[in-house]
Every structure is written in C-alpha cells, then in structure tokens.
Amino acid sequence: MASENNRYSKTNLLQENDYNYTLQDVEEANLFEDMFDYDQVPKITFNHRTVPMHFPDEIWITDTTFRDGQQARIPFSVKEVVDLYKLLHKLSGPKGIIRQSEFFVYTEKDRKALEECMALGYEFPEITTWIRANKKDFALAKDMGIRETGILVSCSDYHIFNKMGMTRGQALDKYLGVVKDALNMGIVPRCHFEDITRADFYGFVVPFARELMKLREESGIPIKIRMCDTLGYGVTYPGASLPRSVQGIVYGLRFYANVPSTLLEWHGHNDFYKVVCNAATAWLYGASSVNCSMLGIGERTGNCPIEAMAIEYVQLKGTQDGMDLRAITEIADYFETELKYDINPRTPFVGRNFNSTRAGIHADGLLKDEQIYNIFNTGKILGRPVTVVIGEHSGLAGIAHWVNAHFKLEGVQKIDKKSELVQKIKAEVDRQYAEGRTTSFGDNELEMIIRDADYMKYAALCAHVADIGETVKADD
Numbered sequence: 001m002a003s004e005n006n007r008y009s010k011t012n013l014l015q016e017n018d019y020n021y022t023l024q025d026v027e028e029a030n031l032f033e034d035m036f037d038y039d040q041v042p043k044i045t046f047n048h049r050t051v052p053m054h055f056p057d058e059i060w061i062t063d064t065t066f067r068d069g070q071q072a073r074i075p076f077s078v079k080e081v082v083d084l085y086k087l088l089h090k091l092s093g094p095k096g097i098i099r100q101s102e103f104f105v106y107t108e109k110d111r112k113a114l115e116e117c118m119a120l121g122y123e124f125p126e127i128t129t130w131i132r133a134n135k136k137d138f139a140l141a142k143d144m145g146i147r148e149t150g151i152l153v154s155c156s157d158y159h160i161f162n163k164m165g166m167t168r169g170q171a172l173d174k175y176l177g178v179v180k181d182a183l184n185m186g187i188v189p190r191c192h193f194e195d196i197t198r199a200d201f202y203g204f205v206v207p208f209a210r211e212l213m214k215l216r217e218e219s220g221i222p223i224k225i226r227m228c229d230t231l232g233y234g235v236t237y238p239g240a241s242l243p244r245s246v247q248g249i250v251y252g253l254r255f256y257a258n259v260p261s262t263l264l265e266w267h268g269h270n271d272f273y274k275v276v277c278n279a280a281t282a283w284l285y286g287a288s289s290v291n292c293s294m295l296g297i298g299e300r301t302g303n304c305p306i307e308a309m310a311i312e313y314v315q316l317k318g319t320q321d322g323m324d325l326r327a328i329t330e331i332a333d334y335f336e337t338e339l340k341y342d343i344n345p346r347t348p349f350v351g352r353n354f355n356s357t358r359a360g361i362h363a364d365g366l367l368k369d370e371q372i373y374n375i376f377n378t379g380k381i382l383g384r385p386v387t388v389v390i391g392e393h394s395g396l397a398g399i400a401h402w403v404n405a406h407f408k409l410e411g412v413q414k415i416d417k418k419s420e421l422v423q424k425i426k427a428e429v430d431r432q433y434a435e436g437r438t439t440s441f442g443d444n445e446l447e448m449i450i451r452d453a454d455y456m457k458y459a460a461l462c463a464h465v466a467d468i469g470e471t472v473k474a475d476d
C-alpha cells in the first residue's frame with residue numbers, strides 16, 4: 001500500500017485490526033453531560049491519548065455554498081448560482097482541487113440552477129446533490145444524471161433519542177435501509193454523520209461505519225462518510241478526548257472501521273472560532289477531503305471558508321496545483337457588489353483591510369520593503385495589492401505609500417515621504433483631525449486634496465491628476 005507510506009505517516013494504519021466494535025444499543029441516551037452541561041460553557045476534556053499524523057497523498061476541497069451556505073441566507077437566483085459556480089471552477093483549476101459542489105433539488109428553481117451548471121460541462125467541481133432520504137428523491141437525482149448524493153444520518157443521541165425518538169438500533173437499521181436504496185439505484189451515498197462531535201464514537205459511530213464499509217465491499221460502490229461537526233465542538237489539542245477530538249475521530253474511522261482516506265470528508269462549523277484549524281487537522285490526520293463554503297457562509301457562525309482552505313492547501317502542499325487564487329478576490333467582489341453582502345473588513349484574504357495598514361510606522365516599513373508588513377505578494381497572488389488607509393496616525397510614510405500605490409507610480413516616478421506634495425497632504429489631513437474629524441480618508445477625498453494642491457509641479461502625477469481633475473470636476 002505504497003500510497004499510505006508518505007512522509008507524514010508513522011505506520012500503515014489501514015490494515016485489518018482486531019477491534020471489532022459493535023453497536024451499543026443502550027436504553028438511555030448518552031449526552032456526554034460531563035462535557036456538555038447545557039447550563040455551562042462546554043468543557044474540553046483530555047485522556048492524553050495522542051494519535052499519529054497521516055497526511056493523505058491526495059487532498060481536496062468540496063463546496064457546500066449552495067446547500068449549507070444557502071440555508072443561511074436569502075436563496076440565490078439561478079443566475080447567481082451559475083455565476084458563482086463558474087468562479088468555483090476557476091478557483092478549482094484543471095486538477096479539481098475544488099472537487100465537488102452540492103446542490104438542492106427540491107424546487108423548480110433548484111433544478112434549473114443545477115441543470116444550467118451541468119450544461120457548462122465542467123469536469124470540476126462535480127455536481128452532487130443533497131436529498132431527502134426517500135426513493136422518489138433518489139430517482140430524481142438519478143434522472144438528472146447525478147452520480148453522488150448526500151443523505152442525513154444523524155449520529156449523536158441528541159438526534160437519535162431526543163429528535164427522532166428512536167433507539168440506536170432502530171436508527172442504524174433505518175440508515176442502512178436508506179443507503180441500500182441508494183446503492184440499488186446505482187447512486188453513491190455520501191453519509192452525513194450529523195453531530196459526530198457529540199456522538200458515542202465506539203458505541204455508535206464506529207459500528208455504523210463498519211456496516212457501511214461492509215456494504216461498500218459487497219456493492220463495489222465507494223460509500224463516503226462526511227464527519228459533520230454540526231455545532232463546532234471539534235478541537236485539535238493533542239490528547240483531547242473523544243468525541244471532540246478531530247484527529248481522534250479521523251484516526252478512529254480509519255483504524256477501527258477501515259475507512260480509506262479518500263472516503264473521509266470533514267464538515268465543520270465555526271461556533272468556537274476553530275473551523276479552519278479543525279479542517280486542516282482533518283486533512284493532516286487522514287481525511288482527503290474538507291467541505292467548505294464561499295466566505296464561510298452557512299448555519300449560525302458559518303462553515304469553513306473555501307478561500308481559507310485554498311490558501312491552506314498551498315501552505316501544506318507547497319504548490320497551487322493549478323488553482324487560480326485570483327478567483328478568491330472575484331468571489332469576494334461578487335458577494336459585495338452583486339449580492340450586497342457585507343464582508344467584515346478584517347476577514348483574512350477577502351476583507352477590505354486584510355492587507356491594508358493605518359499605522360504610520362507600518363507604512364514606513366512598507367515604503368522600504370513591502371514584505372516587511374504584507375503576508376505574501378497579495379497583489380500577484382490574489383490581485384489585491386497592499387494598501388494604506390490614511391487616518392490620524394498614518395504619517396508622511398503612509399501618505400507617500402498611498403500616493404505611489406494609488407497612482408501605480410513605479411521606479412523613479414515614486415514619491416518620497418519628504419516630498420512637498422506629501423507634506424501638503426499631511427498638513428490638510430492633520431488640519432481636519434485637529435478640527436475634530438474621526439473617520440479615515442477615502443480615496444476620492446485624498447484625490448481632491450491633491451487636485452487642490454499645486455499638482456502640476458509633480459511631473460509623475462500630472463497625467464493621473466489631470467484625469468482626477470476631470471472626474472472630480474464632473475462629480476462636483
């Protein structure tokens with residue numbers, strides 16, 4: 001099994017093992033109240049068991065923008081789905097790093113969006129569905145030419161006992177029946193193990209996964225397991241105990257239920273600020289796939305942002321593998337301009353301020369060497385050059401950087417912080433703050449200050465500022 005022996009793995013973990021965990025069909029729900037006392041903030045407990053890292057040879061990202069993402073906002077129009085799907089395709093690149101995207105098929109509109117995306121004929125992201133677990137919906141998916149579909153198999157006792165009113169044995173039988181229906185129709189079932197981070201891992205999750213792997217062997221159909229951290233309880237601390245340990249869950253499914261990495265997918269939520277780290281940990285410990293949404297939209301605090309995992313992919317693999325990361329900026333622009341979605345300015349990689357600085361001392365560094373205060377060449381990689389926001393503390397260096405970046409001045413054209421123009425702008429900025437201004441300066445305002453200064457003296461600026469003069473006059 002050469003593919004399992006790579007630089008991150010300590011042992012070959014996928015061999016048959018002697019731990020035959022069977023279903024514990026308990027009479028009373030196990031709600032792990034030691035960790036999840038509802039009247040208290042949940043606790044992270046430790047059993048000090050650590051598990052080996054195992055980075056799969058191939059990792060990828062799947063998308064849930066049109067399913068979990070859409071559940072948490074006003075539904076997208078058909079055009080919006082198609083536009084965003086095209087951007088996902090662009091981000092994915094020819095190797096299919098964004099491998100799949102899941103769609104609803106409930107309404108006419110859902111089906112039209114799916115059909116229009118399919119008609120584009122892209123190999124990646126492959127379109128999959130999410131359906132109600134009944135034969136009619138399987139048939140619908142099949143008729144539409146769908147190969148794989150997600151089905152809900154909630155696995156904590158919160159769901160089995162308290163929501164569905166069943167025993168674990170009844171739930172298991174029901175789920176296996178649905179999976180068999182899908183297999184009989186030739187559809188690949190993707191089993192969404194809802195609430196896995198509050199489930200009895202050895203008493204339900206592993207025995208159920210073992211049954212699924214038996215069906216996989218009998219049918220030859222690659223049944224997938226999506227590990228859903230529904231309320232974001234997953235943690236990555238070494239030695240944290242199950243069911244909250246992300247690496248423990250991934251390792252346990254691989255080792256005790258013999259689920260191969262290629263059939264394991266992590267789906268997280270951000271309730272405790274851990275969504276990105278949890279997804280990366282799932283990769284590192286043996287899940288080939290992580291499920292994400294654009295800008296992390298999704299239930300409550302959202303899902304794992306696809307842009308974060310695209311960047312994390314490059315950090316872990318050392319290559320973009322054909323992904324066009326500029327699509328990240330286009331996705332953000334689309335959300336802001338077309339969907340009127342407010343992106344928190346501090347959001348990494350997409351927020352207005354993610355690579356901008358206000359502090360004069362940072363701007364001074366940027367002026368000397370951009371690398372000092374920018375995380376990477378964001379201009380080249382994301383199409384987002386580093387920027388300086390002019391505020392009370394920007395100083396001469398900040399203003400000089402703003403002028404150079406805003407007017408794209410290069411080489412000898414660049415303006416120095418000691419230049420007379422920079423001093424004039426600074427004087428005006430200082431005057432306004434002295435008079436009680438509290439907000440930062442917008443680009444238009446700064447352009448007007450430059451127009452009012454005697455810009456003709458600054459050869460490098462003449463061409464640009466003359467244009468500004470025209471625009472500003474037209475706007476006046």
Ligand SMILES: CC(C)C(=O)C(=O)O
Pocket residue numbers: 068152192193194195228229230267269
């Ligand atoms: C509905 C389920 C599958 C889900 O998306 C989740 O658990 O987060």
